[in-house]
Amino acid sequence: MTRRTTGTTTIQTVADAAGVSIASVSRVLNGLTANEETIKRVNDAVKAVGYVPNSAAKSLKTNQTGQVAFAMENIGNAAYLAMVQAIQPVLRAGGYRLLLHSTDADVQDEIDVLRSLGQRYVDGLILCPLRVTRRHVAELKRAQAPVVVIGQLPKSCPNDNVRVASRPGVALAIQHLADNDRTRIALVDGPVDTVPGKARYAGYQDGLKQAGLEEDPDLVLFADFTVDGGAKAARALLQQKRPPDAIFAANDLMALGVLQAAREAGLDVPGDVAVVGMDDTELAATAWPPLTSVSLGAQERGRLAAELLLERLSEPDRPRQWVTVEPRLVVRASSGEAT
């Protein structure tokens, strides 16, 4: 029966109050075998002294933190937000807390997060990188905790992985527009030097080919992934001698910019020009006209990634899992009939 002088209430405080050893308290608290009588006394003591176990001490002993981190570019981006929303409940159900890392589109930050895994402040990580460099690969291989990657990943990486095929997603949209008798379908893409930008352009070409349409270089523009970027590109497009009768934008923000440009030009959507976006964010549903958009299943990817991580955490040696989410066309008014 040791007395402590400090004000902190520890397992020792409980032991003293219950008149048992700290070992017994620990056992009761962890639901291990113990005498009825002991259990009661410990539980009473816990309440009486208002004991709450110290997580640092527990972590140090068990080598588990009960925490998982999610690292992405910027939570302001609707796609990442959707992921967080899906990840959160899964982790919570599994008894894990969620830590957020915004990497601000900085590769070095992503690497740092991977490195910091050595501090063991989390049990695992969900990483959604902009693109995967050789440095990523190197760090992923030596990561000190399980990492689930959302996004494209080289086969050489040993990590669990969730991805979406955005390229066929774009083709889906082009196909849809062609089916609705659009023949001059433009692409407002993001920067070409990004992975998403390249994938969308490729999907655009695939779609045209499937629909039996020729690619017209005048109908492809690259801009920032923003409302303004989309608006500028669309203005240029709509002022051409032979303007498009449909515009596919590489994300919903750009698509909103396209809608704006169409309104400025006094054009009716979808009467004069159809518009389709990508990501199917909240913005798509609340836009006017409601925006047809290709869903890349951000929520689903988040949920799956969280589930994969929890499974890996409870079964470290299971085989590596790769899962692919299918894109889905969500049709709304903006791609309706031409007039």
Next chain:
Amino acid sequence: MTRRTTGTTTIQTVADAAGVSIASVSRVLNGLTANEETIKRVNDAVKAVGYVPNSAAKSLKTNQTGQVAFAMENIGNAAYLAMVQAIQPVLRAGGYRLLLHSTDADVQDEIDVLRSLGQRYVDGLILCPLRVTRRHVAELKRAQAPVVVIGQLPKSCPNDNVRVASRPGVALAIQHLADNDRTRIALVDGPVDTVPGKARYAGYQDGLKQAGLEEDPDLVLFADFTVDGGAKAARALLQQKRPPDAIFAANDLMALGVLQAAREAGLDVPGDVAVVGMDDTELAATAWPPLTSVSLGAQERGRLAAELLLERLSEPDRPRQWVTVEPRLVVRASSGEAT
């Protein structure tokens, strides 16, 4: 010179490699006084063995975690998202990691978060409660770590606090509508039994009084804080014998619903009916017509809360801080001239 058998690389591994004591390694790592030579040897050893300090052990010793939590209802809500975006960089600059708690509009969850502070897994908490019950107050008083509260708080609470005067914010909007010659100004409010709902209603009455307008009970409706809630209420409003010529909605989502209802009714905004929202989220800017909205400074509140918390963390005994953010009317097209 102790050898370890385990595979974990600890401070002892470094000490062995550098041929110094673990005490010296610790000193060098923490930038305390040490010999040039020693410093070099330790740093070399650290790199050589790839040492990363264990955060659980450090926390246990120092009683600091380097983590801060932010608890709010649901990060899907644009206002909370804005807060997170503002909180993140401040914490990061202060060397803290961010932990996220979604309480799902559950008072018990908020209480649990407060209680769990006893586990000491964070150094502090930013709490944005739906409303503050007596139980909140009780827990806030005995909280085991500094808590900064965003929102209304009884004077009896010892916590740092950031709030916004939403009531005068609403009055601002009503005033603006009246200035633009609107005389039948409706209120689409959230649930009356919520703090925000009450504040908005009061602000609405203030605004009418200031503008010298009579309150018409037919022009006040309560609904959910959602697009659908706003749409339903607006439909009812617009079908009345004497419909409103302006509608103030308690948040942007509801305002989008109002816009939708107006379109369905074939009414022009702002020609036939002006619409004003609240929160000034991204949705307001991208809506059509662009939505006039009252900014409640979510970003600013988040940033301030984070700053207050960091200051409190470094100076625990400073006097309690209360700061109020001013609402701001952001005028866009939806509240333009009547026809």
Next chain:
DNA sequence: TTGAAAGCGTTACCAG
């Protein structure tokens, strides 16, 4: 079933 005691990986005190 229980208690004593040995760590987990750090930091910080105290001698030297």
Next chain:
DNA sequence: CTGGTAACGCTTTCAA
């Protein structure tokens, strides 16, 4: 300036 060592609060053997 340095090394030995005692904590920090908990879990988990090992004996009793």
